Amino acid sequence: MSYDYDVIVVGSGAGGGSVAYKLTKAGLKVALLDTGSAYNSDQFNRFELDAIRKLWWKPQWTTNFELNGGKSVDEINLGGGRVVGGGTTIFTAVAHRAPNENFDDWSNATGLKNENSEPFSYRDVESHYDRVEGETGVRKYTDWDLGVQRLKEGYSKLGIEIEAVNAYIDQNCDHNGCIFGCPTGSKKGSLLSYIIPGIYDGLTLYQNSFVEEVLIRKSSSGKPLEAYGVKYSNNGEIKQITAKIVIVSAGALQTPQLLLKSKIRELADYSGSSMRIGENMAVNTNTFVFGKFKETLNNWLIHPLSAHVTEFSLEKNGGFILEMSEIMDGPLGFSEVILDNDSRPMIGKELTNALKHYKNMAGVLIAIHDHNDGRIFIDEGGNVKYHKPVTGSDRDKFSRARKLVDEAFYAAGAEETYGAIYISHHPQGTCAAGEDRNKSVVDSNLESHDVGRLFACDASVFPSIIDANPSLTIYAMADILADYLAKRCGYLKPQ
Amino acid sequence: MVTMKENKDGAPFLLNKEDYELISDIAEAIVPSGDNPDEEPGSREVGTINYIDSVLLDAEDAEMKMLRDVLSAIRSETRRQGAVDFRELSAEKKHLLLNGLFDRGKTKDAYIFLRSLCLEGFYSDYHDPDYNGVTAWKLLEFGGPRISELDKDWSFLRIYSDSKEKV
Ligand SMILES: Cc1cc2nc3c(=O)[nH]c(=O)nc-3n(C[C@H](O)[C@H](O)[C@H](O)COP(=O)(O)OP(=O)(O)OC[C@H]3O[C@@H](n4cnc5c(N)ncnc54)[C@H](O)[C@@H]3O)c2cc1C
Numbered sequence: 001m002s003y004d005y006d007v008i009v010v011g012s013g014a015g016g017g018s019v020a021y022k023l024t025k026a027g028l029k030v031a032l033l034d035t036g037s038a039y040n041s042d043q044f045n046r047f048e049l050d051a052i053r054k055l056w057w058k059p060q061w062t063t064n065f066e067l068n069g070g071k072s073v074d075e076i077n078l079g080g081g082r083v084v085g086g087g088t089t090i091f092t093a094v095a096h097r098a099p100n101e102n103f104d105d106w107s108n109a110t111g112l113k114n115e116n117s118e119p120f121s122y123r124d125v126e127s128h129y130d131r132v133e134g135e136t137g138v139r140k141y142t143d144w145d146l147g148v149q150r151l152k153e154g155y156s157k158l159g160i161e162i163e164a165v166n167a168y169i170d171q172n173c174d175h176n177g178c179i180f181g182c183p184t185g186s187k188k189g190s191l192l193s194y195i196i197p198g199i200y201d202g203l204t205l206y207q208n209s210f211v212e213e214v215l216i217r218k219s220s221s222g223k224p225l226e227a228y229g230v231k232y233s234n235n236g237e238i239k240q241i242t243a244k245i246v247i248v249s250a251g252a253l254q255t256p257q258l259l260l261k262s263k264i265r266e267l268a269d270y271s272g273s274s275m276r277i278g279e280n281m282a283v284n285t286n287t288f289v290f291g292k293f294k295e296t297l298n299n300w301l302i303h304p305l306s307a308h309v310t311e312f313s314l315e316k317n318g319g320f321i322l323e324m325s326e327i328m329d330g331p332l333g334f335s336e337v338i339l340d341n342d343s344r345p346m347i348g349k350e351l352t353n354a355l356k357h358y359k360n361m362a363g364v365l366i367a368i369h370d371h372n373d374g375r376i377f378i379d380e381g382g383n384v385k386y387h388k389p390v391t392g393s394d395r396d397k398f399s400r401a402r403k404l405v406d407e408a409f410y411a412a413g414a415e416e417t418y419g420a421i422y423i424s425h426h427p428q429g430t431c432a433a434g435e436d437r438n439k440s441v442v443d444s445n446l447e448s449h450d451v452g453r454l455f456a457c458d459a460s461v462f463p464s465i466i467d468a469n470p471s472l473t474i475y476a477m478a479d480i481l482a483d484y485l486a487k488r489c490g491y492l493k494p495q
Numbered sequence: 496m497v498t499m500k501e502n503k504d505g506a507p508f509l510l511n512k513e514d515y516e517l518i519s520d521i522a523e524a525i526v527p528s529g530d531n532p533d534e535e536p537g538s539r540e541v542g543t544i545n546y547i548d549s550v551l552l553d554a555e556d557a558e559m560k561m562l563r564d565v566l567s568a569i570r571s572e573t574r575r576q577g578a579v580d581f582r583e584l585s586a587e588k589k590h591l592l593l594n595g596l597f598d599r600g601k602t603k604d605a606y607i608f609l610r611s612l613c614l615e616g617f618y619s620d621y622h623d624p625d626y627n628g629v630t631a632w633k634l635l636e637f638g639g640p641r642i643s644e645l646d647k648d649w650s651f652l653r654i655y656s657d658s659k660e661k662v
Contacts, residue, residue: 050647332619348527
């Protein structure tokens with residue numbers, strides 16, 4: 001059979017954008033499809049509502065009320081990018097490596113192996129982290145705003161040091177709204193670091209193209225099934241393209257949905273690995289604490305996350321990371337997340353009064369080490385559902401972190417603090433990689449256990465939760481996959 | 496002030512008159528005006544309801560269903576409290592009623608959807624095309640480079656594209 005492309009990549013976020021670029025660089029003919037549109041830096045601006053409409057998925061919520069006897073407690077708002085560049089077009093650009101321990105957890109969770117069939121460890125990812133940090137221009141971000149400076153004073157009174165984060169941001173940052181797209185191009189997401197250079201090298205980008213299904217057929221060699229293309233919709237028309245391999249990088253929320261819609265479970269006769277699609281979800285549940293100061297901080301004129309406290313990040317040390325200062329970059333987002341004292345979304349005079357002090361607010365993001373106990377599934381009516389319990393141990397982490405953050409705020413001179421809803425921008429683990437077929441969806445080379453020539457490359461492949469913002473680790477995993485596909489994998493060798 | 500432009504049902508675009516009025520009252524409960532509405536406008540002054548009526552033209556079926564469900568829950572809860580109209584309830588009772596929708600798993604998503612629409616129709620800096628008063632960004636002093644001089648393109652909203660056509 002002749003194919004349209006060597007490789008089709010579905011989704012242009014951290015995983016998809018970077019793997020597509022690297023395979024193009026390796027001389028392969030690559031198509032990159034994304035349901036979102038591509039924008040130039042000068043098309044991004046501070047019109048919050050418009051940015052949310054154009055660049056973000058509509059918000060989804062976990063529906064834990066079914067687990068909680070009909071009462072809606074502890075549900076999590078799941079947000080992400082539906083735009084070329086995926087989450088990295090709207091992310092806050094914190095670029096951190098996951099700690100060694102997380103990779104030991106990976107090999108223990110699913111039997112993930114390195115290329116020598118040894119248990120996967122930090123050593124296997126280290127050189128890829130080095131390479132990716134070079135490609136994306138990671139630097140220490142030391143330009144702190146007033147909110148962070150105040151918080152630094154507060155933490156230091158408690159004996160806690162805060163550090164500058166590493167970020168994919170160059171010196172041209174003019175402190176204007178990361179999460180609505182970077183208007184200066186100083187933030188280096190997948191679009192600027194990989195997709196645009198890739199297009200110059202021959203990568204074909206299909207924007208506004210929603211992949212409905214991976215095309216799968218019976219195979220006479222290797223695995224009984226193989227992928228050979230995708231069916232996608234563009235401007236209301238359904239089209240199809242073919243390739244020797246298909247890489248699904250639609251993100252940890254969408255990748256399992258696409259695999260389920262492609263009927264892998266049915267085709268693989270409900271194999272153990274196909275039953276793991278959508279299981280094992282961790283989301284690094286986040287919340288915010290906002291502190292109101294007397295002075296005007298104008299904390300929206302900042303790079304939102306420029307400093308962090310990591311000494312509590314490992315489970316054994318507390319299981320949470322604090323990052324700051326974040327007040328959602330605009331009043332609309334702030335009004336959406338702020339809670340009243342009874343932990344309900346704020347409304348009425350209380351809301352308008354709090355918002356009047358938006359200019360006096362600083363904020364701390366709390367991200368916890370939660371567990372891979374969530375799942376994505378499609379119910380009988382065809383609706384996508386997300387279950388993710390916020391467990392007693394999660395709540396303990398939040399309350400310890402909240403206490404610490406409150407103390408830091410008050411020590412820094414804040415007059416009042418406010419809580420926020422649970423949020424996640426870091427879903428992961430929903431198509432885990434590993435050798436144990438009853439615990440993973442793809443193998444250690446990120447190829448589906450059930451379907452040959454079908455790979456996954458995004459946050460969904462993390463076997464267990466990591467204690468760092470995910471993008472750098474996704475980039476590193478994409479780098480490992482690109483090396484494997486270009487150098488060792490038989491599918492792409494010239495016939 | 497919210498002006499009800501007449502069409503066959505009495506509301507500008509999509510909503511019928513009853514829903515238009517009820518959502519308008521809910522928006523006022525969520526983002527109320529201050530004591531001096533000229534200086535401290537709320538959803539009523541800027542016309543949040545007209546934002547909602549316009550933006551709903553692009554809503555998905557599932558979103559319209561959520562909206563119908565939450566409005567019907569609000570109506571039945573209002574009646575349960577012995578009132579005919581949500582508007583008649585005291586500010587405190589409105590508050591309790593809305594919070595109750597959040598607490599119940601079955602109405603929570605729909606309530607959050609409705610609350611988001613109300614917030615969008617105010618804190619996005621929305622105002623009706625013919626409103627020249629203070630808007631949210633000014634009220635909150637939300638400004639600075641790339642913000643204060645921003646020329647927002649509202650043309651995705653029918654109320655704005657219609658008013659441009661008239662110009
Ligand atoms: C507001 C925000 C702030 C963040 N801040 C940070 C941070 O500071 N540091 C950090 O490391 N991480 C951060 N993250 C998380 C980070 O952006 C994600 O972890 C990362 O982008 C995930 O990469 P991915 O490849 O898994 O998927 P994504 O980046 O989500 O990319 C998936 C892509 O697939 C496309 N897609 C989905 N389904 C289909 C389909 N069926 N057909 C075609 N296209 C499809 C989507 O449009 C999207 O572009 C943040 C995220 C958000 C939302």
